[in-house]
Amino acid sequence: MSFRKGVLISEFEDRSVQDHGSGWSNLWDTGKSDLWDRGKPSPALIDIIENYSRSEDILHPFTPDGRRKKALVPGCGRGYEVVMLSLHGFDAYGLEVSATAVAEAKAYATKELTAPQAYNFGHGPKIGDWPPTHSADRGVVEFLQGDFFATDWSHNDMKFDLVYDYTFLCALHPTRRAAWAERMMSLLNPRGVLVCLEFPMYKDPSLPGPPWGVKGVYWDLLSSRGITGSGECTRLLYIQPQRTHEIGMGTDMISVYARNE
Ligand SMILES: C[S@@+](CC[C@H](N)C(=O)[O-])C[C@H]1O[C@@H](n2cnc3c(N)ncnc32)[C@H](O)[C@@H]1O
Incomplete structure (x- = not known):
């Protein structure tokens, strides 16, 4: 999401926060997804x-007892990361408030899973047959339409082992941040991880969004001093990625929070 704020900010400035989902749907329906779409999954x-998917690692696609892990990408857009996570062995779910985005993500996934492009893979250690040549080696891909803050999109109150946030928190009005943190924790299994690619870190947080500047925001929300103060999660990693989308190069950070048991 660059700062073509004439379009993005003006879409939301006269809407109530409760109506922001309609604003995002309108942007999709009027063909404006190029304002944020990067065209491929995040290299970071x-x-x-x-790098963290060796057998006992936190990002391995299977639990120690052999269950395939479930991953969720809220505000998944065209679903690049959903497909990539499936290709790395996770059962991967994308959530979108926009019906148009869900349709576009389904079309992308159908095409991409037929002949996955090299951009889905890095140079890290391989697990078994990786990149997977058989569909049985991949996890499922499913796109769900709904509001992240509601519960009606989830099958049987589904919980996840990995949730990925990129340009989702920064898309939400700051008054929704505490609810974002609570909802994230409620969606994670114990020991599940929330992976945040923190962007934009270079934007003054006092300026209007979206995107809203997030420097310090994830930590404030998720550290043991955040949410309820009861230490619901632990930050396991905080690193600057060597590769990331060009717009965040040199400023993006990756944080990984585990939900405490
Ligand atoms: C800035 S875009 C980023 C999309 C995607 N992460 C990407 O990098 O291309 C934010 C996305 O979140 C979706 N979104 C916004 N609010 C949402 C909500 N409450 N529940 C689900 N999706 C939402 C929007 O439709 C939009 O596609």
């Missing part, structure tokens, strides 16, 4: 998945 996420 690919690298961290591949």
